[in-house]
Amino acid sequence: MPDVFRNSLRSSWPLCLLVLIIFTLGLICGALNLTALPPARIQELHDYINLSLKGVRELDLGTGRVAWEAMYGKMLIMVTLYVLGLTFMGIPVILVMVFLKGFVMGFTVAFLNYDLAWRGLLLVLACIIPQNLLYLPALLAGSVASLSFAIVLFPRPSSTWSKIWGSFARYTGVMLVALTVAVGAGLVEAFVTPWLTRMVVGILD
Secondary structure (H helix, E strand, O other), rough: OOOHHHHHHHHOOOHHHHHHHHHHHHHHHHHHHHHHHHHHHHHHHHHHHHHHHHOOOHHOOOOOOHHHHHHHHHHHHHHHHHHHHOOOHHHHHHHHHHHHHHHHHHHHHHHHHHHHHHHHHHHHHHHHHHHHHHHHHHHHHHHHHHHHHHHHHOOOOOOOOHHHHHHHHHHHHHHHHHHHHHHHHHHHHHHHHHHHHHHHHHHHO
């Protein structure tokens, strides 16, 4: 399975580059969007962050409910990508999903650094980075695989059912690996990130 994963990505490097560009544009737009917010909205977000930090000590760490919610959200995204890859019409939606992930991440990191300065950087390292070390590669690889298979489905004279079936098998294999990694990211978010966040908040206090 890992060989299928690597070979599929190696043959799809133009799509890898496209996905990275779209994600990077999302990051940049998300960070720049901070400058467009009115002062009242920034104050609302500031109050929300402070309220959230005060409640960190009461976090119920490592519960089954938290783990399920963290895994479910990421599994839902990966399944959505898989379904979108089954039709050529899903290509723009896949790209929008990649852009939005970059946008949200870029805005969150920019706001924490703007609002909390060096303390924001510590929170980014504790709250955002751990699960995304697994989730981002899974999401981007899944997006590339979905785009690649959606292109295969585009009608052309050379298309044959045997070629499509072989591509479908490889596509499903790649997405299963990506889904497994995404589940691992959900476990990190449920069991590791809250502990790191509580530790960082204790240091900041």
